[in-house]
Amino acid sequence: MDVVTVLGARPQFIKAAPVSKALAHVGLREGLLHTGQHYDEKMDAIFFRELSIPFPVENLRVGSDSHGRQTAKMLIGVEDFLRKSNPALVLVYGDTNSTLAGALAAVKLGIPVAHIEAGLRSYNIAMPEEVNRRMTDHISRLLFCPSDHAAENLRTEGIVNDVFVTGDVMLDAVNAFREAAFLRTLPEGLTRDSYYLLTIHRPSNVDDPDRLACILRMIETLDYPVLWPIHPRTLARLDVSKLPQNLIVSEPLGYLDLLNALGKSKALITDSGGMQKEAYWLQRKCITLRKETEWVETLEGGWNTLLPPGSEVEIAAILARTPDSWKPLYGNGNAATDIAANLLQFLKT
Incomplete structure (x- = not known):
């Protein structure tokens, strides 16, 4: 070959x-x-x-x-x-x-x-x-x-x-699959622009009980439901009865379902690298639960904001901001x- x-x-x-x-x-x-x-x-x-x-x-x-x-x-x-x-x-x-x-x-x-x-x-x-x-x-x-x-x-x-x-090349993929993705249905009870999407997977966030608890307290302050497709390994460590009332936990989503959930959300809260870009291309605001990002261009204009867990800045205040005009990236x-x-x-x- x-x-x-x-x-x-x-x-x-x-x-x-x-x-x-x-x-x-x-x-x-x-x-x-x-x-x-x-x-x-x-x-x-x-x-x-x-x-x-x-x-x-x-x-x-x-x-x-x-x-x-x-x-x-x-x-x-x-x-x-x-x-x-x-x-x-x-x-x-x-x-x-x-x-x-x-x-x-x-x-x-x-x-x-x-x-x-x-x-x-x-x-x-x-x-x-x-x-x-x-x-x-x-x-x-x-x-x-x-x-x-x-x-x-x-x-x-x-x-x-x-x-x-x-x-x-991820922009190539988004362009190729977004139409098929948006034909899919959202999890029961959710409609366009009525929820936030949460994705966290980094060990520094999900393996540290204090850090994860801090993230969940941030989520609890939001005034809309938050959809969290969660890895079974992370779910097994949590006491589901103590999760925030506005948090909707689901099983992991495939690419098309996740792209659909992102594109129809109010905003993304994530520690992922790739999803910061996908949020930008779909013109969704993003909060990145890290102190740095390799995708620095997404920070311009307020479309993506770094918010390490434990920060004194309120997450709701960031989500309320209006970003600058969107321009193509990557x-x-x-x-x-x-x-x-x-x-x-x-x-x-």
Whole structure:
């Protein structure tokens, strides 16, 4: 095969949808290797079905573990697969352990790596994602950046060759699937603009009981219902009887249902990286429950606001603000086409 794509987490499945289609269009043979980093049905197979992504050639099924042990298992499995398949190039997305494992295994075998979503920086080295993205950028042969700011980050680190500003492939996905998503129904009792959407998954927020309690107290102050699609692992730790009365807990949502819930909400409250952008593209206000973001452009104009749990600023006051006029960010929705063209050119030379 020409390209092996290593992925393992929900955001990577979404990004792969337009890129895999674009690779096939230019005649590149791609095989997907799933590390098994996400293994819940709602966070895994449903995305392949909904987004018409080719099912993986192999699933390593590494499952959950400490960062070091999980990455080590992935490295072994990815290396074995690459030795068998002998691709001309390895493609990785974003900043997960799957990203780093795929890039490391490939480069040690002398296989060039292409990194989609290169150049992002939160400058918080305590975040595992920051470590993964920095290391991946420095060993990649081709770097596809979502913005000029991301490319500038690479320049300051001495990375200047084969850097392409293509825009964001997640915008391609939003444009491709929003119409189908908005035909879906909301959870019972919810209507457009009558609720907020909450998504939190980072260990710093959900694994710290005091921090999670602080977030829930913030939610309790809001005057509209708050829909929370919650991971079963987080739900198991909570006393449901003590949750805020305005909180509506649901099972994890597939991509189309989540896009629908976001697009019809009053605003998003999240610690996700990708959903900050999706909220912006759908012109929904966003509160990010972190002290920094790698998607700095979304902060301009008041569309996205950083609010670390424990902040003295009231969440309701932020949500009441009117953002500035909306302007396009992260390309024109043709990132996947540009990436496929560049990969084809690279592999021909």
